Structures are given as structure tokens and as C-alpha cells.
Amino acid sequence: MLGSLILQDNGVPIYVQLRDQIAAAIGRGELKPGERLATMREVAVALAVDLNTVQRAYQALADEGLLTMVQGRGSFVAETPARPRNRENEIHILAAKVAAQARAQGITPDELADALKRVAGPDA
């Protein structure tokens, strides 16, 4: 995982870059549920950034429910939760939210949907 993290000097805060790249690795299935992530210190040293900066990224991911952090043990990719009750509605809400995210990057929901099919295709 450490090897795939790259920081760019493009105005985007470091913790945001880390947050998004780790989330992407999880989404790609590169990091599987239950798997242990690199320690915050490992990431900090490898990328030559501060421990607090890495913590901020991990914390943001934990807030999103993508990983859990356990003091003394490490950080782990969250297990996929059981299927929610009102599934159709949840999907619809997420889709709307994600469509907005896409548009905010100049990407159409349609383009994103196609890309998602490609992400899901190979293994899902």
C-alpha cells in the first residue's frame, strides 16, 4: 500500500490526498476488509509528512466508516456491514450524493457509472 501513495503539489491539502488515495485503494479492492493498513508512522516516514497529518487522513476515513483504528494494534479496513433494511432508498441517496461529487469535479454521473462498472467488473 505504501508504494501506491503519491503526493502532488497541486494545491490539494496533503491529508485530503492521502484520504482520497487510501479510499480509492479500498474501493479498488487493493485493501480488503479486515486487512491491516500501514501504521500512521510508516506512512508519515515513507512520505516525509507529519504524523498528525496522516492521523487526520485516517480519522477522516474512520469518520466515513471506511476503516477502524485500534490503539496499540493498528488500523484496519472496515468489514462490510450487513445489508441495510431500506436498501433501495440508501442506494438512491448515495447515488445522488456521489453524482454531486462527480459534477463537482467536472465528471458526469454517466462517466462515473461507466468507470464504476469497470472497477466492479473484474472481480465483483
Next chain:
Amino acid sequence: MLGSLILQDNGVPIYVQLRDQIAAAIGRGELKPGERLATMREVAVALAVDLNTVQRAYQALADEGLLTMVQGRGSFVAETPARPRNRENEIHILAAKVAAQARAQGITPDELADALKRVAGPDA
């Protein structure tokens, strides 16, 4: 163009969001070479941000060679768009990130993609 600009509170600086969205619009061909962009003041008023913030976004785009600014006249999409951005890659990164969001909620990327198609369908 004004209508397609959206700002999110996701940790990314405003001027970066503007810069990237306008770059994406140019890359998508939505804004054509030679075409006049919205005035900095128009963008500032429409999005309720400061004129200086918009200027910074425009300046960054001018530095990239994507547009030219002429005092008293306005800003225009460059005739020879210098370095087209790697849109495909940006789309893939977003897709992977969004897939993680979905999985964390017990939703498969495939289901999300279908829902997105439905969102996009009516108008896109």
C-alpha cells in the same frame, strides 16, 4: 458555464475546485477554444466567493496555458489548449474512491453504477 460550477466543502480549496472544474469543462469541449469565459466578477457573485479567489483560479489556468486573460476584455479559452489533462485517470480515481464509500455501506459498486445511470438518464 456558470450553472455547472459547484463548490463542495470537502477540504479542497475553493480556487482549486474552480480551477479543476473549469479545466474539466474545457477538456470536455464544453468550452471551446476562443470562447469567452464568464467574468471573474460574475463567477464571484454567482458562487458568493471573493473576486481574488476567482482570480487565483483563472491565473492558475492561464499559467497552465488553458486560457488567456485580457484586461478590459475578458478571459478566453486558449486557441491551442496546451496540455490536455488526464481525464480518464481522474475519473478512475473518483470511481475507486466512490466504490469504497459504497462498500462501506454494504452497497456494491455495480448497484451504485446502475443507480447513477438512472440519475443521469432523464437529462444527461
Next chain:
DNA sequence: GAGATTGTATGAATACTATCATACAATCTC
């Protein structure tokens, strides 16, 4: 239990982001 590992937390210093207010300079319209 001792020591190492790992996440959590705080306070200070520096740089960047964004706003507000204001003004100047080049261009266009009439």
C-alpha cells in the same frame, strides 16, 4: 511485568487560504 509498538492528544510556530475593502489599468461603448 518490562519494553516495544501503535494510536491519541496538545501546544507552539509558520505558511497558506479566503475574505473584505479599495484602487488602478486597459478596453469597449456611446
Next chain:
DNA sequence: GAGATTGTATGATAGTATTCATACAATCTC
């Protein structure tokens, strides 16, 4: 030429991001 429009510029201020240094707390290994 007068006035409006549009890009350019500056100084002050508040908030955020990042680093540095340091320390504490929970867990694991031996």
C-alpha cells in the same frame, strides 16, 4: 472624451493546514 466593464493589485484580518516536539494510553511480545 466620458463612463462602464473587466482584469490587476494591495493591505489587513481571520481561519485552516502543516510541521515540530513531546507526551500519554492501549495493545502486543517476551
